[in-house]
Amino acid sequence: MRKIDRFAAKPDYRKTPKTDYYCINCQRDIDPSKPHRMVHAIAGGDWYLHPEDEDQYVPDGGDCGFLPFGNDCAKRLGIEWTHEGQKP
Template sequence: MPGEPSYTFRSKFVDPDFRNDPKTKVFCFVCQKDIRTAVPFMGHAVFGCIEVVHPEDRAVADRELAPADNVGLLPVGRDCAKRIGLEWFVRPEKEEAK
């Protein structure tokens, strides 16, 4: 569509469910359920947390997106990561090693 921005990074709609009310500060950005153990996955959320950027394209998204559209890395629960596809997420320890 003319006038719509064109991005070169891969992203995927995550079908978020914002009906839950998290009770802690650590919760899955997709389903809003609390994560009570160690954070299993991190996802680069964009466009108001409705899409996730592929880990290999994070630098491209950082360059191309306006700050208001680029939410950054957020925790994701194991069930949501599996449902969306594990290839779209990173393990927190892998991110810290960079």
């Protein structure tokens, strides 16, 4: 099962989000009606699960679910580590 450390996307938490829907990596607000990405955060949010390994993952107490991820941050992490965003 492949997973990547959340710090691989070089998080930046300096911005304060203005809405309740924002990128978990940079905290920039995301317009849910526009294309964006999601990551599956596991192990209390310390790791992101590769989409191709979803079927191998057994949820546990550290599963944070699918969280919004901005397009710029997804490019830094690697688009292949993200899912297409769903409207909340």
